[in-house]
């Protein structure tokens with residue numbers, strides 16, 4: 108581990124992974140590529156033989172692909188939504204976090220968006236969606252909103268990157284054409300900064316409703332049917348809360364990994380983890396509130412078909428998953444994060460991973476039990492995922508890791524210019540802002556009454 | 560015109576003739592036993608069993624279950640490509656070459672009547688000869704279900720036209736109705752007072768499955784009287 112003798116750039120730590128990626132980078136890329144290639148083979152095999160190679164059957168006609176679709180799109184809410192909210196609320200501590208979060212969104216959205224196609228029995232007929240598409244179908248709403256979300260969030264990721272790309276271009280970092288091209292001849296003039304600020308402000312506001320709509324509509328795919336366990340008005344907000352919940356957990360895990368691998372302790376400080384994990388804790392409580400409301404109303408109504416699904420989750424075949432979900436999403440984060448002693452980096456890491464697992468289980472618990480318990484006297488359905496489905500899940504995760512590594516290889520994962528801006532300007536503006544909304548000093552508390 | 564079906568459970572013996580007739584008539588694929596065990600049996604007409612009471616006083620009832628051809632079908636509402644739709648005569652149809660295989664309609668059908676072609680359907684050499692040429696053989700990856708033997712309607716209409724007359728009751732019968740040895744299944748036009756289904760559907764014994772969902776099934780059951 109040689110140390111840079113004299114850091115040529117003030118934020119050298121952020122640029123180092125780009126200017127000299129270590130050897131291990133290539134090893135990991137090779138392993139990931141191997142997994143992805145094999146996944147590709149497994150998928151082509153599925154297209155060739157049909158969906159019979161999966162574990163889906165009747166009546167459980169949706170399995171891993173739809174579960175992972177909801178899960179991945181949920182994770183994507185980490186980014187844009189959180190970063191937009193933090194930027195909009197001018198939370199100063201956001202600066203090292205926003206970019207990382209936005210990258211998650213862009214990559215995971217692309218992976219999640221592919222899942223419904225993987226799930227199709229006839230992917231070769233995709234084009235029917237365009238010339239026979241029925242706008243009355245929630246699936247079409249979904250395509251529209253995911254496309255809009257993907258477009259908005261990639262632009263929202265790219266625009267604040269322009270000044271950083273220009274830094275790389277000016278330092279002559281290697282694929283020069285790439286940085287030349289992407290920097291859009293950014294010179295950092297005042298006029299350019301103004302335009303950039305305006306563009307970011309517009310996108311920030313636009314992206315929030317789009318993000319909320321995306322997961323609401325995904326919940327509608329289920330809620331628009333009359334099936335027990337799905338036909339629920341709470342599903343829209345429930346899915347959005349769950350999405351943000353799993354999203355925050357994903358950012359936390361990534362932040363911890365990057366901090367360790369790229370030695371970013373100077374940027375990602377304990378306070379960032381502290382703030383975000385409190386947010387995670389709040390989301391955990393909210394998640395519990397929604398889950399409680401959802402199941403209590405179902406139980407109280409005691410409609411026989413509804414109860415069959417309910418009991419299947421509570422004490423039937425799905426009980427182990429259900430209670431693991433409650434532990435992962437509520438008990439564990441509550442215990443770990445509400446106690447200052449355990450709200451440390453390892454504690455946060457455990458809580459975040461547990462939330463990610465718990466939220467995946469939640470998707471499983473929403474999709475399968477309703478399908479497995481039909482209303483008419485059929486035998487209860489079974490679903491055991493096969494090798495193909497596990498591989499496609501693993502492949503999706505690998506694409507995510509690879510995508511993130513490639514991004515980190517070519518672009519700084521922490522916004523350099525925003526950090527610099529923060530260093531130079533924000534201290535002053537923040538003091539001004541705080542004093543602007545603090546109550547004016549009252550005469551009897553201030554000894555001297557100079558200013559009034 | 561509103562094609563519908565009345566199934567008299569008092570007459571039905573649960574023999575399963577309708578199930579077999581439907582399977583042959585519509586070229587419904589026979590899947591391997593292993594697949595069938597997984598829950599991939601394909602039946603457009605199924606025989607469902609209800610157990611009532613506890614062991615010594617156990618009572619077993621059976622009832623045939625085709626697609627209900629709902630008047631407000633939840634399945635057609637969700638289809639993203641209009642591969643399943645309700646035609647003017649009330650039959651809920653599937654367009655196989657248009658179905659993208661998303662299985663949303665299967666998830667939405669409260670009666671769980673739809674089947675999916677998990678693999679390319681195959682027929683054993685002996686059975687291949689019995690394939691009905693009037694019914695298209697489905698491809699892999701599409702959803703299928705009972706069509707009220709709509710190909711027979713086509714034939715009956717053409718026959719009637721060539722004879723220069725209107726369609727009469729009995730011209731168009733589904734395979735299950737035709738084959739039922741007990742005469743428990745009656746098929747016809749629910750809106751035509753001359754058809755038997757019309758009067759039967761107004762019987763005090765008439766009931767429909769999951770009526771409270773508002774799907775308005777066009778398959779009507781006549782309850783057993785003990």
Ligand code: SF4
Nearest residue numbers: 626627628629634668
């Ligand atoms: S029974 Fe199911 S498949 Fe048939 S029309 Fe009704 S919803 Fe559609």
Ligand code: SF4
Nearest residue numbers: 638658659661662664
């Ligand atoms: S499986 Fe086919 S018929 Fe059913 S909703 Fe999808 S496209 Fe429509």
